[in-house]
Amino acid sequence: MKDVYITRIAKFLPNKPVDNEQMEEKLGVINGKASKARRLVLRNNKIKTRYYAIDENGNVTHNNAQLTAAAIEALCDDKFTTKDIELLSCGTSSPDQILPSHASMVHGFLKNRNMEINSPSGACCSGMNALKYGYLSIKAGQTENAACAGSERTSSWMRADVFENEVAHLKEVEENPILAFNKEFLRWMLSDGAGAVLLEDAPNGPNPLKIEWINGYSYAHEMETCMYAGAEKEDNGHLTPWSEIPAEQWGKKSLFAMKQDTRLLGNNILQKGVDSLKQVYKKHNIGPDDVDYYLPHISSYYFKQGLYDEMAAQGVEMPWEKWFLNLEHIGNIGAASIYVMLEELVASGKLKKGDKILFQVPESARFSYMYAYLTVC
Template sequence: MSGKRLRDVYITGAGAFLPGPPVGVGAMEDHIGRIGGRSSAVGRRALRWNGVQTRHYALGIDGRPLHSNASMTAHALRAALDNAGLAADDLDFLATATTQGDYLVPGHAAAVHAELGSGPMEIASHQSVCASALTALKHAWLTVRAGEAEVAATAAGEFSSRWFRPEFYEGTALVDARGRARVEADFLRFTLSDGAGAVVLEPKPKAGGLSLKVEWIDLTSLAGRFDPCMWAGSTFADRSDMRSAWSHAGPVAAHASGSIALVQDFELLKIVIRAWIGVWLEKVDTGRIVPDRVDHLLCHYSARSLREEIVGLLESTAAMIPEEKWFSNLATVGNIGAASIWVMLDAFLRSGRARRGERVLLIVPESGRAMVGFAMCEVV
């Protein structure tokens, strides 16, 4: 690669896949199931907090899967390729993202490639929480930029609802003697949705329609400063001790201790939010982000109340981007983890709001262990 000139890279297609019909607020708990047959003590509060009106589940109301994570991700990838005017066999490189794939091993990318049914290609699996969407994007972007691929894609999928069925909690340390689930676990059951999104990258814009030139992608992990904030695989008390992870105890003991379920430390989240904002402010201070030059902001957040807190922290700073420039579809699709930013971008591009020459800033904060990613794009 010595002496080669780095190429410009463009998002030439976007696609999304949302499983099943939209499920309204009043039907969500019946859909995922009631722990111990009882209504959740925090469910209604969680839904008021996150502001989600409808979301999609890849489980039927009988608990049977309608899809796999890999099949949803492949559906979104096909939609993105079609939007770019390409076929699956045109793809040279695939980077996937997910919080929890269908298998423990192998990675999500292999499962998605198999579902796609295309010929040999290079693949890479990125696993974290929401920000893994941008780690996968950066991998695909750099691969095209370096001339290693002509057509690359990043695709992200989540099948969170399968982890929210009552049997993941009943009989474990997460449920007390009264049959109430621990708030840190129960709250997330009303926070996450299922679905997938994808984007296609090429070294030239598509001939017809709009493309997005990817100017830069920055990722910042703050894991050295914080314990896990959202995790699965350890007890609440021992989450920072890797020797206490579920694999050391074995699956049966891990389930009994509540180590298999996804949980979140909401007190730590309040601190992590300020750390995300700190990174954002640094980028404004150094000129990496110039708020007046941003025409559209697509910021992933898990709840309407978190957006309000982010806006409250930014309003008195030079980093604030006016809310009329913000685009979100959280209310209609919910928080789809790693897939959220691509489902959002697909909706934005279909909305007709984008105009040539405008700049679009993508921001994805992640509470897993305090990561935040930024991507700046220009509409061409």
């Protein structure tokens, strides 16, 4: 089995940073009224700027596949071009269409060469699953390199026109025309962008990182759905998919908007996260003392102290000086967040040979968690 190294890292964040006062202008006002939930959500998540693939005139500037292609192109130069990539593996929560696959569309924009592609589905963990597929391919000797990416373009799912039909319908039936908090919650949380890494079977480049292992854990066998899109959640927790709902109801229910069951999220995301963290520590016989940089993907700073407290309660607290976060100025880019976090850490110049880096990426969709452990070469 071959060793696998991250040899290049890149990101692509569209347009200029959007601050909290510009958000509603970019995404649009629903029902002609400013959101009452926005300031509450922003006060809790403490995100100050994020990125949208929307220009000053409200026009879309990039789709998801274009964001991803731009990040992958940023990995390349005259010594390693897009035509040298053997495997393309791309994860996202927000593909541009149901079919073709996301990686297939990215490949179409790259216009580089015939090669293997992979499109893991899911939410935030899809970016990590994209990384693991490339890692395993190289480790098994199937390929010598792989370009792996995580990306999101959720702004298009959060624009006001996505919700207008539902608001109009609620008015018709004389119901309160205020969106449920579970729908509006994510509107003020998410950001657009893409991150990518090049994996190789040799420690090339100035800052190679050896991937020691990647592991994942799912709690779907015991947990109902928490975050979803393209479905309606019933009172019993069951999801009714869009394909079983009459087409005339899709707009009235904002069926394709992302939604979050905030009750389930708050009660479970941290406890399951630390439970899976303990499992991965046990599996590899490591603990907090074996980590120099801890990169947790958290959707909101609201969960930061809670995560630390849950670690302490379960006897595996991570000292604050080892935490590395960039949520405040980058925003929550879902599947891309861990890639962009790593890019920023490497660019900081803080890393030294032998340092150990631990990724923790949760996915609230149905409570999944992915971990990776890296060594600075």
